[in-house]
């Protein structure tokens with residue numbers, strides 16, 4: 001008896017030792033992968049702002065945009081809050097910086113009002129970059145010290161969240177630099193690919209029960225997946241997956257193009273109240289909307305300004321329309337005798353494979369987005385690509401460009417999924433009122449930041465972000 005017991009004990013001990021060492025290996029691998037990701041994401045932000053002149057960093061051209069200096073400081077401030085919370089003896093860099101670089105977090109104290117971010121010249125750009133370098137130095141040491149800590153998993157998850165936050169700000173930087181400088185910005189443009197096929201018509205999609213959202217549990221939770229595959233991160237607002245019922249529906253295979261939208265405009269779309277929600281008609285009459293943002297009328301002809309210059313709209317007729325609000329997208333859809341899709345319809349069209357009878361991570365399957373599948377930030381176009389440019393990115397129903405190019409408006413209100421649990425206070429949960437869901441990412445979205453269950457959200461009137469749409473019926 002005694003002998004058997006001690007063998008059991010020995011086996012248990014061996015198993016424990018193996019488990020401890022494999023947990024340690026998983027932990028080290030995750031630390032390494034987060035450290036690498038930290039370095040590459042932080043470097044990318046500085047690459048985006050590199051062509052700016054010093055004067056460009058501090059100007060706020062509208063209440064809704066933020067000066068580039070603010071973005072590079074704010075993303076560092078986010079990591080400073082992690083250091084303050086988890087690193088013993090960490091000394092706050094500067095109370096003034098905490099005040100200027102906090103965005104909206106009540107939990108982190110007083111802050112400058114958003115519309116006033118461009119009203120001060122201090123901290124200077126040089127000081128902000130020094131702050132950024134200081135935080136990077138601190139974070140590098142801190143991440144590498146985590147292997148000894150029991151709360152390493154929790155901290156790494158928050159660092160990962162901070163990096164996804166920074167990727168969101170990289171995209172916002174593109175919007176804000178466009179508003180600030182547009183074609184005066186010396187963007188490292190690569191020419192967009194040509195159209196390889198004609199995309200038209202609507203995909204007919206069968207209704208029934210559909211599982212909306214991400215299955216969850218893998219997101220910012222523990223070290224179950226190491227080294228870190230990109231798809232393991234999901235925001236809390238994408239979870240939990242839950243069943244919704246869909247009626248049969250049809251959805252456009254292509255995004256609404258500049259040519260489609262010009263027809264709406266030429267048919268008096270902006271002059272006829274009957275296509276518009278009340279809030280939209282108010283914009284048309286009071287703010288004198290006549291066209292999407294960045295469209296200009298020159299000698300009676302519509303022109304579109306983008307990072308590449310000023311172009312005749314008719315020369316861009318086969319490109320997706322961009323910089324439209326939810327209000328304009330809805331008016332167009334009504335004029336066209338259609339409607340916008342719900343987010344569940346969009347997600348089914350983007351992810352469901354009837355042949356496999358299950359969802360896929362991306363419209364084309366499980367593979368990461370590459371050059372041929374979608375127009376995302378790494379493609380380097382700084383612009384939408386024409387319809388028909390990415391046949392390899394097709395969904396199983398034949399819908400194109402669902403990932404990349406433009407975020408797509410849906411009719412769905414941005415509200416928590418049933419069973420929602422917040423991963424981070426004041427991040428996603430405090431915005432669950434009054435905004436609409438957009439899906440799919442844009443040409444400014446980093447590749448590793450997007451997936452088909454991603455829920456972006458903006459107010460219905462906003463249009464400085466890269467948003468377009470497709471219709472449903």
Ligand SMILES: [Fe+2]
Nearest residue numbers: 074103165169
């Ligand atoms: Fe932020």
